[in-house]
Amino acid sequence: MMKQNQSNRVAVRSKLTAVSSRPVNPGTIHSFTGLDHAMALHSVHVIFYYKEKLFSYFDLDPFRVCLSEILSLYPPVTGRIVRREVDGEWEVKCNDAGVRVVKATVATTLDEWLGSADGAEERLLTAWDDMPHDDPSSWSPYRIQINEFEGGGVAIGLSCSHMQADPTCATLLIKSWAETHRRGPVVHPPSFDDLLDSPLTRGLNIHNTNTKSSCSYYEAKSMAAHTPLVLKKMGTATFKFSNEVIKQNLLEIHQTCPVATPFDLMAALFWARIARLKHPKSESKHSLSICVDFRKKLQLSFGHYGNALHFSLLSLLDVEEKEDLGDVVGAVHRHVSSQGEGEFWSALDWFESRKEEGGQSGAPFRMYGPELTCMSMEHMVDFPGITRNKPLMYTAVFDKENRPVHVSYHVGNVEGEGLIMVMPSPEGGMARMVTVTLPEEELEQLCQDEAILSLNPIMVISGTRKA
Template identity: 60%
Template sequence: MLERKSRVRIQSKLTTVSSRPVGPGKTHPFTALDHAMAIHSLHVVFYYKANIFEDFDLDPSRVSLSDALSLYPPVTGRISRNGDGNWEVNCNDAGVRIVRASVGITLDEWLRSADGIEEMDLTVWDDMPEDPINWSPFRIQVNEFQGGGIAIGLSCTHMHADPTCATLLYKSWIDTHRTKAVAHLPVYSTYTTRRRSDSNNKTGSVTYYAAKSAARATTPSEKMATATLKFSHAVIKRCLMEITENCANATPFDLLAALFWTRVVRLKAARNHYSNSLSICTDGRRVLREDGKPLPLGYYGNALHFSLLTLEKLDGYDLGHVVGEIHGHVKSIDEEEIRSSIDWLESRAGVGKKYGPPFRMYGPELTCVSMEHMVGPFRPNGPESGPLMYEAGFGEEAEPIHVSYHVRNVEGEGLIMVMPSPEGGLARAVTVTLPEKELAELCEDQAILGLEPTMLLSGSLRC
């Protein structure tokens, strides 16, 4: 097999520290949920039409990054073991690794011809070593395209941050650069580590997490591929109206999760290899409460929750019925359900209080991630807003045109991520990772093509 030649070339490397020193002895402990996510890493890419940097080494944006990092001592620190044997951050302000790179084609050509695997070249990363004393858990890569486009890739350990946390870290940089007040300051709460005396181990979440932790890792038998499909506000609105009788309050996530789940199951059934279960990943910030108030959006760390929905006769249901089942399942995820899973993760700690080993949270079932909470409003007494990731613009003429999210070390039948789109409203972008042959067939599926999606980052796949 010929080695793939990257169109991204590294030009320089540097380190950026915070503008205000961190006090001596400051540490940030990871929660049991953070530890459980340690196998995975998170990668986010923000695309801009214009090159917003003339010279990043000297640009004011690097100064504003240092100012923003002063709000995030765990980001610039280094990971070490505490006295219980658990991971924590030594907030020593060792800095964030910054890489500058050039891409040998234009931004438009990249979005048409690159695929999900090549897109990872826009983010710099190496896995955490056994001794991470000098290892940077956060990386930023600034990629300049021919003709002026730019992509900024942010990578971090999933132990440090979930997609919401990583997005708000990046947006804090943008707010600081534009001399605006940071919209969502980081909150270092201990709520998701608080052990309750009335822990409930009888919920479906506890059963599901226990099964995940016991599952053995498998080696993928087929090469995986990724593509992104964008669906317009008008199309999603029309589809939701068509299923009103089944589910009057369905969200775009409910609709698209049902559509892709049913179509993927048809493909897998043709190969006598499929499951009628869907792992649904949601954010718990709106559900978890601290002192009677929702956990702040700026909560630093992981607030994700994974739950399992199984339909015995998936092929026998029409789309509207499946949409209703997904909607009802997501609505049923309450604080007790999420707290029970957190309590179970903490209960794995041994006599020495060392947390149990991490396991693959994404998979092995087909996993679908909802980012509906990133669509405004999620601001107390604030106006309705657009998707938070698309507010990360360096100016009115420099808003992101696309934002990609990737998770590494995903295992199993595949991953579907339903995210907001820059169009706003009900428009959504769906990033799908499946075995290469299945993805090619999915991109020719008439039920999906009938919604007239726009394809991005699909490589050689034809639609």
């Protein structure tokens, strides 16, 4: 019997399990790093939207066949998370148990959906159940949902445990699936031992650094997890800014910060406007947790499987009262550009050092929060091995030139002050999309903020019509 959700627009039609086309070697396991373990409270959700139909009901089988082929390269994706008997540590038993695949229909066109759905409704395009911590041995850590819109549009939703993968890793899985469907080479095959074989995981702390800021920050975050937050209903909206608008605004602050990037500009703008909502006329410091990908700086394989994210804290006085946004932009730029290899290794060493006497990692804690967090996806703009000026997520092409027209990212279990995600736009160049998750009342005010609206953003997946 068809299961209809509360929005009455997304209907689940069928469920199945996809397995790899080649069985994994018996006894294969995938171990998590200390950073992976720390991310366990969160989940990752990515939705790829395509204008044209990728398949008909009768040729879905070939689509599934190439999925099985690519899953052969990703044994942890089809495995199950279990407790290791020796020390109680989580690990993936690569047993070919398979990936849950859901097929659904959406009772509207893709264009109508992008202009009218909100973040909560969009999440219905991804199948997900939180990991049962008592016995997850039968729980699928990955879910794929294929959604067909009226008129031919398709959305592919991928959900996974953040302990398994970060947004870049999840993106590469879908991109590799598309490459296999086109019978092309897999440009960024997964690599599973980039960090597991590093000196830090063998207990050799050889990465010296003069800064302890990262370790102190993570320590404070782990301690903050013991203080319950006042839970608020969160909402999500996405703002799309054109190439011309970003260029013009960077030009206007050129004298203050001539080397500013689109991320610096968007992070500073939304930080300042959200601070004004949360702390009007405050004279205290305002803090922003900034999340960046470190694959390139640590010279990891770009197909690194797992988490390659670093969080750090930037604090400024009177952010919401700054008349010259360039001051905030400059502070963001200096903070991000000053981060080097030593700081990243120091943080990774700290995660490994949390292991208890028996070898079990410390308890996971809220990585996205409780302070306002801003994630940079600038590394996806010039990702190695992709066509110039085509951001990574928009190279997931299944059929000829049927590129994604929109890609959404969400992080599960975001609490506290909220999350800002700055990512490339399908337009390319300096165009950017900003997805904001805030308490609903604050989000409503932000969507009416004059400073943001003066940049003429197009609203996508926000429950409001596009301009």
